[in-house]
């Protein structure tokens with residue numbers, strides 16, 4: 656038994672600790688906004704922009720929904736979906752017959768959901784996410800990908816704050832669903848371009864500009880002390896979750912071992928016939944299931 660515990664521990668160490676499912680606040684918001692956007696389709700017609708009604712705790716955010724046939728999106732585009740200009744040649748992946756394009760304007764929540772230390776937002780974060788339109792009462796839908804195969808999608812920001820003279824040039828920032836920022840130059844004044852879904856805005860390196868004037872998008876930042884404390888709490892929580900996960904995996908491993916041992920016993924007791932065959936099936940299934948369950952964890956760990 657002692658050997659078994661060691662074997663289980665080694666396996667856990669080398670196969671990676673169990674996944675700590677940490678959905679970012681931005682992704683949780685995406686899921687909520689998909690739900691509110693879909694509820695905006697009362698008597699849904701394709702090609703019409705519907706504005707969603709959001710609960711009071713999301714005041715400041717605007718969400719719209721637009722349902723289009725994939726074929727129409729590809730052939731005709733949609734020139735003015737609020738700030739987004741969708742050119743011809745946009746391909747939805749994987750293919751669906753109709754797609755819903757969810758527009759998000761995070762307004763004064765931009766800095767909250769997409770914090771970007773060292774930069775100041777000059778415009779709200781806008782999002783364009785795409786979902787399957789097959790079931791308009793669906794929740795928790797997976798985002799579809801889109802690719803602009805010809806000209807890129809343009810985003811014409813309105814109400815962009817001016818930077819003081821001498822400040823560095825504003826840049827576009829693009830976030831894919833993983834929340835990792837990518838910076839690129841503006842296409843034209845207040846215009847960013849993208850070939851994909853995601854969130855984007857215009858930012859400026861804030862190290863060289865004076866403290867932001869009034870009417871700023873950014874809420875007050877937590878003090879360094881507060882941040883350190885929050886960090887400690889977060890680290891503690893993650894640590895506890897990992898420890899709990901390890902313990903659970905250890906138990907699972909032991910249970911699995913007990914089950915295998917029982918099967919082995921059955922096998923030995925049965926000379927021939929059904930019992931033996933069933934036991935073999937049961938036994939060979941166990942490692943297969945285990946393998947498929949652990950592999951994604953490995954990939955995640957090393958791809959990160």
Ligand SMILES: *[C@@H]1O[C@H](CO)[C@@H](O)[C@H](O)[C@H]1NC(C)=O
Pocket residue numbers: 706717718719737760
């Ligand atoms: C929908 O919302 C947008 C801003 O997000 C606004 O410009 C537009 O006028 C609204 N449309 C309707 C029909 O209320």
Ligand SMILES: *[C@@H]1O[C@H](CO)[C@@H](O)[C@H](O)[C@H]1NC(C)=O
Pocket residue numbers: 710712713
């Ligand atoms: C907003 O309130 C709704 C209930 O009205 C709740 O389900 C949701 O979690 C809240 N969202 C946020 C971001 O606080």
Ligand SMILES: *[C@@H]1O[C@H](CO)[C@@H](O)[C@H](O)[C@H]1NC(C)=O
Pocket residue numbers: 714715763764767874
């Ligand atoms: C955004 O503004 C609304 C009022 O317009 C307010 O209720 C909300 O708390 C603000 N959000 C943030 C993150 O400051």
Ligand SMILES: *[C@@H]1O[C@H](CO)[C@@H](O)[C@H](O)[C@H]1NC(C)=O
Pocket residue numbers: 772773774860861862863
């Ligand atoms: C902002 O600009 C300063 C000076 O040019 C530079 O040192 C710093 O790395 C920049 N910050 C970011 C976040 O790019």
